[in-house]
Amino acid sequence: MSEIELRSAGPILEMRNISKTFGKLRALRNVQFSVAEGEIHALMGENGAGKSTLMKILAGAIRPDAGSEISIGGTLVAMTGPMAAKALGIAVIYQELSLSPNLSVAENIYLGRELRGKGLAAGWLDRTAMIEGSAEVLRRLGASFTADAKVCDLTLAERQLVEIARAVHSNSKILIMDEPTTTLSERETERLFTIIRALRDEGLAIVYISHRMEEIYELSDRVTVLRDGTYVGTLETHAISPNAIVQMMVGRDISTFYKKNHDAHNLRGKPILSVKGMSDARRVKDCSLELHENEVLGIAGLVGAGRTELARLIYGADRSSAGSVAVDGVVKRIATPLDAIRAGILYLTEDRKELGLFLDMSICNNINVGVASRDARMGGLLNFRKSRERSAQAIKDLNIKVTSPKGLVGALSGGNQQKVLLSRLLELNPRVLILDEPTRGVDIGAKSEIYRLIDNLAQRGIGVIVISSELPELIGICDRVLVMREGRIAGELGGPTNAAINQNNIAAILTAASECDVPEHRHPQYSNLESRAS
Amino acid sequence: MNASTGNALQDALKKHQLNFMPLIQTMGMLPVLLILCILFQLVTGYAETADFSHAWQSGRFLSWQNLSIIAQQASINTVLGAGMTFVILTGGIDLSVGSILAASAMVAVSISLVPGASFLAFPAALAGGLVLGLCNGGLIAFLRLPPFIVTLGSMTAVRGLARLLGNDTTVFNPDLPFAFIGNGSIFNIPWLVVIAFATVVISWAVLRRTVLGLHIYAVGGSPDAARLSGIRVPLVLLFVYGVSGLLSGLGGAMSAARLYAANGLQLGQSYELDAIAAVILGGTSFVGGVGSIWGTLIGALIISVLTNGLVLTGVSDIWQFIIKGFVIIGAVALDRYRLRGSART
Structure with a gap:
């Protein structure tokens, strides 16, 4: 606590009233965000919450609506484009790396600011000077490769280091890192974290975007949460439980939500759909579920948990590596969506414009x-x-x-x-209806109409599976909820035998650290918090 | 009061627009066609009399005879363009139509020379085209190869096949059994024109009146969405390339009938470009899902009118190419400008 206060000399970056509309869609609404020198600030939110839009505005890639204010070091600035952002000391390390693989490390570090020779060599590249200049930065970052190496010969982690070196070398004050660890191994992640901390201690302001709760706790000083393009709050990371962060990300206004009419405990009929051991060798691992007549079954999970992938496997949209689907007790061979439709299974895609x-x-x-x-x-x-x-x-x-x-x-x-x-x-005439984010991008009025429709369909005997990232929605309309995490079904709530469906119980399963994927020694703070939270 | 009537008017206008939208889309290039016709009538008339006041009366372009020639010249391209419309509506392309036309013509003339089997010549042309089209379709639908590359390859390979069929010579048959379709008339209308028009009408019926047609538009609009809604996308693709091949075969028979001969090297050279130009001039979207067969008919007529009119006005062969190219680009640019925002390119 005291350490943070000492470091925060006042925000180097302050964004106020940031709004952005694309056509009719409001991507951001009066969002605020600030980072101090020597701070690692985590930015969290589900997909579509507006994180990338906010960062694109900061990087000058898109322009915010009128009325948005960005100030750096206390003075208001106009972010007119990527070059302006660079000149103001803002650097972005993108998910998909933006290096030229055919050039050397030094050439990449100096890209756009190449050193030219003097005298007779005027106009020619001064490679020697560039290599010398880069070597110094690479040494500071502890790189194990030299400045004249070709980028295409480097590993992904090393390439990332080149990007960071480029940012440091151009005297960037604010470093934005968007999911930097997705492609890294555990050891590489450790090294990256060491570097990030070192940069913080040198006084850089670091914006860190990640979906991985452990990383947020291991690394960040403060966390800002966005939801549906609005600002939810900024808190000191160690003063808040992972549970609470998840709740901030997915929304909490349960009271305003629809309450289901039908009562599956009385109506619940015979099982219609039974999925066993569904896997796809990539994202979905050994998922089994059973759906009854008159039942609304929810599937909760964070982004990347494999919910959509599972639904697409059941529907035959993607090829499964193992598993079976039975409708009314009869195993069906489902290789294409047409097979699924003939078996009475229908799927509503989450991406209605592209896939629907x-x-x-x-x-x-x-x-x-x-x-x-x-x-x-x-x-x-x-x-x-x-x-x-x-x-x-x-x-x-x-x-x-x-x-x-x-x-x-x-x-x-x-x-x-x-x-x-x-x-x-x-x-x-579906027997089983799988609805993937049925209310995404839908206004409030239509939302409640869709909830009522789901209710009616269940009363008519159809089995409905609802995949949703909005917990209140699942809690409001589902009879039973399965929670997916990292491709597996990690828990079940509701129904006759399980714990009640509520925000705390879902969040507990969503964030529970299993032994295999979060080793004890790596995340001491995180496990402390777990015990504190419970 | 005022506001409500204003709204009512707006609603009415909106309805109007919605209902007339398909009509406007098919009308798309019709004005361009008519303007070209009027222009050529005036220019040919002026060239005759050197007098603007009498240019219209003495123009040679809008005579019944000349219009009949134009329609005949457009007929083969219309047939190829109809097949191309099916393909482009799915977001694909078929570069092999000219080569398939040549190969089918070779098959037709060769078989017509076989004693006792000459009645098979016309069906053989169609069958040959169909088989080659299905080969394209199979590679694209089941092996998921890109249409441009598959048909670029078959354009070359089938051209070679066409030359092989006649040992790289021209085959003649002065007693071609189906020659009447190239030179005869029915009720004073040339058979070529009747066949082309019938092709357009049947294509329209398939595209707009059958489930298959709806599926073709759906696949072109979004292949992923089509698959998810239970459409058998590979079969649809196989069908459209099959149709394109079949109609190329028909085009081959029409060419052979006109000439009483076929030549594997020269026949149908660069016909694919004219067919694509006709489809694009007709307002069919290059990414698929939007377009109509009537547009293709108008597009084919525009190309034919241009060629004929430029010849009549005595423009040299070289300048004909340059002018045609610019008219195609200009007309499409105009169309995109008109539909800006409403349709994709």
């Missing part, structure tokens, strides 16, 4: 595209009367706001687009 809707087609065609071949006359002619009836009925049933069913689906709002996609699935 046909934006250039009419609302009517989007609703009917799945069922068109079932309705066809004379073995392949479109049945226009039937499709008009179906789309009119769907528009009425789901209260889709359209000017005409012939209008393009791309012109609709997010909520109405989602309803169109949902009605496409419902036309196919």
Whole structure:
């Protein structure tokens, strides 16, 4: 505590009222963020929370809306572009490294600021001077390679070090690191952390973005959490439990949420869907689940836990390496989405613009595209009367706001687009409905309509699986919740035998450190916190 | 009061726009076609009389005979363009149509020379084209190779095959059994034009009236979304390349019928470029999912009108190429400008 106070001489970077709108979408709304000299400041939030947008604004890659204020060292600055950001001492170490692999380390460090020869050699590159200049920085960072090595011969960790060297060498004051450890081994991560701490002690301000809770606790002094493009709070990392951070990330306003009508404990019918040992040799490891009639089953988990991947395996969208899917007790061979549809399993994608809707087609065609071949006359002619009836009925049933069913689906709002996609699935009479983030990018009104729809479907006997990153949503609508972590189903809540579905219980499973992936010796602070939190 | 009527008007306008949107899209290049026709009529008339006031009456372009020639010249390109429309609607490309046309023509003329089997010549052209198209489609659909590369390869390979079929010579048959389609007429309309128009109408029916057509548009709009909604994407791709091959075979029969002969080296050279130009002029999106067969018809007519008009006005062969190129680019630029924001390119 006292150490932090000593170091924080006042923020070197201060961002106030940062807003950014892309078309109709508000990516950031009055966000604030500040970093002090000699501080490692973690920035956290789920995907789509606005972390990268905020950092892109700081790096000058995109411009914020009017009214946003950025000041560096106490003076207001205009971030007019990447060059301006660099000149102000801001450097970004990107996830995908931005080095030229065909050039040498020294050339990369001096990229854009190359040294030119003097006298007769004017205009020519002065390689010797560049190598000498780089060698000094590399020595400071403890690099094990030389400045004349080719970048393509280096490991990923070494390349990252070159990026850091470049930032340090250009006298950057603020270093932004976006998920720097995703591709590193444990040893490399340790070394990187040593370097980051050393840089902090030299007075650099470091913004550290990561999804890994352990790293946040091991490294950062303070943490700022964003959610849905808004600022949730900034706290000293060691004064807050991982549980609390997760709750800040996923939202806590349970009271405003929808409460389900149906009671699965009374209705719960026979099992419909049974998935056993589903794996894909990459992200999903040995997942089994059972879904009953009338049941809404939630799947919780942080980004990258493998929820979408599991759903896509069940639906046959990706190839599984092991596992089986049975519907009504009969094992089905599901190799393609068409097989799944025929077995009565339907999947609502989380990415409706890219993987769901046909934006250039009419609302009517989007609703009917799945069922068109079932309705066809004379073995392949479109049945226009039937499709008009179906789309009119769907528009009425789901209260889709359209000017005409012939209008393009791309012109609709997010909520109405989602309803169109949902009605496409419902036309196919699903037995099992897997909804992946069914309310993402959907306004509040349409959200509660979708919750009511899910409720109705469950009452009609359909088994519904809901994947969601919003815990309150899962708590509000699900009868049972499975929690996924690192490709496995790590726990189950609700139902007749398990602990109750609530925020604390879910967060506990989400953050629980299993022995295999978080060794004791590596994260002393983290394990301390665990015991303190419980 | 005022505001509400204003809103009502806006709504009405919106509805209007929505309902007429497909019409506007197909109309797209029609004005360009009409302007070109009027322009050539005036220019040919002026060249005749050197007098603007009589240019319109004495123009040679808009005569019944000349228009019939234009339609015949456009017919083969229309047929190839129809097949190309299927392919481009899925976001693909077929560079091999000219070569397949040549190979099919060689097959047709060669078989017509076989005593007793000459009645098989026309079906053989179609079958040959279909098989070659299905080969393209199979490689693209099942091995997931890029369409540009597959058809670039088959363009070269099939050209070689076409030369091989006639031992690199021109094959003649003065008694070609299906020669009437190249030179005959029905009710005073040339068979070539009838075939081209029938191809367009059937293509329209398949694209707009069948489930398969809906699936073609869906695959072009987003192949991933199509797969997730249960469409068998590989079969759709196999179909469109098959159609393109089949129609190239038909084009081969039409060429052979006009000439009573076929030559593996010269026939159909760079026809693929004219077919692609017709599709693009017709407003079909190069990334797939948006477009119509009527646009392709108009695109093919524009190309044919340009060629014919430039010849009539006495523009040299070299300048014809340059002008055609610029008209294609200019017309598409105009179209994109008009549809800016509403459609993708």
